[in-house]
Amino acid sequence: MPTDTAPAPHSPLLNIDRLTLKRGQKTLLRNVDWTVQPGENWVIMGPNGCGKTSLLRALTGFLTPSSGDISLLGAIYGETDWREIRRGIGLVSSSLQPHIPPAEPAIETVISGRYDQLDLWVETTPADIRAARRLLKQLDATEIIDREWIYLSQGERQRVLIARALAAEPQLLILDEPCAGLDPVARASFLRSLARLAADPSAPAIVLVTHHVEEITAGFSHALLLAKGRRVAAGPLRATLTSAQLSDTFGAPVTVRRRGDHWSLTL
Numbered sequence: 001m002p003t004d005t006a007p008a009p010h011s012p013l014l015n016i017d018r019l020t021l022k023r024g025q026k027t028l029l030r031n032v033d034w035t036v037q038p039g040e041n042w043v044i045m046g047p048n049g050c051g052k053t054s055l056l057r058a059l060t061g062f063l064t065p066s067s068g069d070i071s072l073l074g075a076i077y078g079e080t081d082w083r084e085i086r087r088g089i090g091l092v093s094s095s096l097q098p099h100i101p102p103a104e105p106a107i108e109t110v111i112s113g114r115y116d117q118l119d120l121w122v123e124t125t126p127a128d129i130r131a132a133r134r135l136l137k138q139l140d141a142t143e144i145i146d147r148e149w150i151y152l153s154q155g156e157r158q159r160v161l162i163a164r165a166l167a168a169e170p171q172l173l174i175l176d177e178p179c180a181g182l183d184p185v186a187r188a189s190f191l192r193s194l195a196r197l198a199a200d201p202s203a204p205a206i207v208l209v210t211h212h213v214e215e216i217t218a219g220f221s222h223a224l225l226l227a228k229g230r231r232v233a234a235g236p237l238r239a240t241l242t243s244a245q246l247s248d249t250f251g252a253p254v255t256v257r258r259r260g261d262h263w264s265l266t267l
C-alpha cells in the first residue's frame, strides 16, 4: 500500500554518500556519491559489470553497504526498518517476471502491486479496479487489461509491471533495462509511453538503467555514469553525456550526438 514516508520539504528524495560495497575480495562499488532531488528523472549507464545492479540492490535493501550512507525519502538505512523505506521504491526488473502467475490477467497483476503481493489473493474492490484501469491506460495498455500473463508479449509485460509498480504509489520508480528483449518497433512504442510517464508531473521520480543512449527519452533530466564500481560523472544530461565522459565510462572511444530529444552513440 502507499507509503507515508514522504520526504521533508527541500530534502533530497535519495542521497547516497560515499557508498562502498564489498563482497569477499571483490569491491562492487567504491565511494559512490549520488543525490536525486524531487522532480528529477535519472539515467544510470555503465558497461557490463560496472555495479549498476549492485547499486539497485543496495538501494532496495538487499545488499548491506560496507561503508557509507543511503537515505531515502528522509529515512536512513540502518536507522529505519528497510522494509518501510523499500515501500517507497517501485522496482521493475526482469527478475520479477518468473514470479507472475501465468494465468493471472493483467489487471490483477497491476492490483497485486497495490497490496504488495505476488499472485493476488485478496478480493479486489471497485476502487482497485478503477485505479488499475487508469494505470494501464496511462501505459497505453488498455487492450490487454484482461489478457493472461502467459500470452503477453515482452513489451506488454513491461507495461503491466510498470503499472503494477505505480499501483503502490512509490516516490521513486526504478526501471532496470526495460527495453531488453524488445524488437525495434516495440521498443519505439514503449519509449513513447515512457516519455509520457517521465513528463507527467504526478508520476514518481524515475531512474532508468540502460546500456543504450538511444533509450533516453524526453523527460529524463540527469545521468549517473559508473565504471568499475566508481562514479565517473553525475549531473544534468547535457553536461554528463559527453563523448569524453562516455568514452571514459565504456573504456573505448565513442561519439555521442543529441538531436532534439534523441541521443545516439557511435563507436
Ligand SMILES: Nc1ncnc2c1ncn2[C@@H]1O[C@H](COP(=O)(O)OP(=O)(O)OP(=O)(O)O)[C@@H](O)[C@H]1O
Pocket: 023, 024, 026, 027, 028, 046, 047, 048, 049, 050, 051, 052, 053, 054, 055
Ligand atoms: N555478491 C557478490 N559477490 C561477489 N561479486 C559480485 C557479487 N555481486 C556482483 N558481483 C560482481 O560485481 C560486479 C558488478 O556486478 P553488477 O551485477 O552490479 O554489474 P552490472 O553493472 O549490473 O552489470 P550488467 O550491466 O551486466 O547487468 C560483477 O563483476 C559481478 O560479478
